[in-house]
């Protein structure tokens with residue numbers, strides 16, 4: 001999609017979410033004004049914009065699906081949109097990457113992909129504002145959007161942080177998709193895996209690393225193996 | 241005749257946090273009723289917190305709201321600290337106060353200028369205002385950005401800050417951090433007066449209905465993270481006493497619970513804070529009140545907008561005081577060690593939208609066995625309904641579209657945050 005000739009029409013929506021990822025869009029500040037020179041927001045409840053439109057060039061959706069109405073809303077938006085972005089971990093994984101309520105979740109939450117086709121994902125809980133900005137520009141300009149598949153760990157090493165595993169902490173950095181500049185380890189906290197599994201995540205190796213250091217292995221780690229195999233499957237299907 | 245005529249039904253009120261419908265109904269006898277219907281799906285419930293490690297529960301609790309995330313994180317952390325009897329080092333507490341203040345100001349800016357201000361200029365949103373009031377809008381954006389810079393520097397992430405942990409902060413800070421933050425707040429000080437005055441100079445609808453006002457009080461400041469819970473002109477409560485005094489009502493039409501105190505609705509938020517703590521408002525802000533003839537206690541809910549604008553000034557100055565104190569110290573103790581133990585902890589704080597209470601019980605391994613979170617918006621819903629009724633009666637002779645706009649403005653002046661409010665209804 002190259003949309004430079006006319007300003008692409010963009011809608012920003014939220015389903016069940018905390019709106020933190022939309023706040024991260026507001027947090028772009030000046031950069032947001034630059035973005036508004038390139039795109040036209042035609043629908044956003046949070047911004048109070050509701051223009052008439054037949055279709056959207058780009059739908060940006062935050063949040064997961066928790067009710068029949070939200071499902072209908074999502075399908076309706078998908079039908080009217082050329083490109084759809086899942087914004088933040090709620091939209092990407094129904095916040096399961098972050099919440100880890102993988103096994104016995106008392107609530108039934110669905111990610112966007114479980115209901116409609118998703119063209120791009122912006123991971124994280126919350127998203128990284130700059131990554132959002134770059135990706136939207138790339139999409140709008142018709143450039144190839146490159147998903148970083150490096151891990152949080154590889155970024156952490158670049159920053160020369162002391163490794164938290166050596167301090168006995170449960171860091172998921174080795175199996176988590178990078179792109180956040182190893183935000184948590186750089187602030188003295190173990191990675192919680194909010195950006196989801198990296199493509200080549202080796203969960204068993206991490207479990208072993210925990211065991212070797214006497215770090216209690218969190219229960220959800222083996223459940224993550226399940227998520228990984230689902231993800232691998234999905235990717236294979238997409239590439240076929 | 242039992243048929244009801246719905247006089248007014250406002251769907252998905254725009255420029256607020258989350259999804260809220262408001263119906264105002266007049267029945268055949270002329271009785272007016274209002275219904276605040278919070279619609280958000282119950283994404284996170286207390287049940288999700290139960291079973292998690294205390295520190296995971298804090299992270300999850302923070303995800304209730306992307307606007308008042310900082311205060312949720314800090315309040316949950318304080319509640320856990322109370323459960324484990326942890327005393328946070330003074331330095332760390334001051335850094336946390338700064339995060340809290342920056343989050344508070346940021347939330348107010350978002351509400352007042354991104355959400356509420358367009359109303360007063362007859363605009364639908366801030367982008368429309370950009371053409372006409374470019375300089376002002378750019379200043380607002382700048383101001384908001386400065387708060388983002390502050391939280392990013394000491395919180396790690398501008399949304400859902402990372403550094404506050406049980407015992408203090410996960411990261412050690414130094415003098416250069418304090419210098420950086422001080423510069424940001426000085427820059428803010430140069431902007432807040434003018435930006436706040438654009439709000440304070442506006443004409444608010446003339447409407448007043450006295451209700452019960454509740455906020456934290458410590459008789460020396462306008463506290464955000466510490467203090468007793470005060471009911472204006474009546475009494476102080478400890479958090480425990482207050483939890484026993486309020487009554488939770490599950491209305492069929494709302495995903496968020498409603499609350500009463502002494503069988504009556506009550507209001508929390510900036511207006512209540514100033515109604516109770518006006519003597520401690522900094523003199524710079526008091527002077528402005530005199531200039532614009534704004535008096536507290538004040539019973540006009542629209543004045544909540546003014547109270548928020550005054551708080552932006554107040555807390556900018558307060559942050560500079562805290563930073564001065566930090567600058568006079570040589571190094572900062574960021575954390576204290578503690579032992580996880582079985583226990584119960586409550587913390588009451590002032591979120592931008594008002595009184596917020598987190599209560600947790602944890603077992604001997606630090607796992608949450610019970611969680612209870614009372615959000616400001618949920619506490620305000622009943623009072624909001626009653627104000628809608630009273631205000632509707634006052635303006636019922638005006639054309640329907642004007643009534644709708646005005647009721648919407650009233651709702652918005654409460655700065656409701658439905659994302660928070662609906663999260664914690666038990667399934």
Ligand code: SF4
Pocket residue numbers: 017018019020021022062063087088089090091095124125126127303306399
């Ligand atoms: S991904 Fe996280 S920050 Fe974003 S909306 Fe969901 S809970 Fe909020």
Ligand code: SF4
Pocket residue numbers: 152153154156157161162163164165171172173174182185190191
């Ligand atoms: S702290 Fe975590 S992310 Fe950083 S190197 Fe160690 S395991 Fe990797």
Ligand code: SF4
Pocket residue numbers: 124125152176177180182183184185190191192193194195196
């Ligand atoms: S370090 Fe891990 S938990 Fe933290 S932001 Fe990055 S991916 Fe998310």
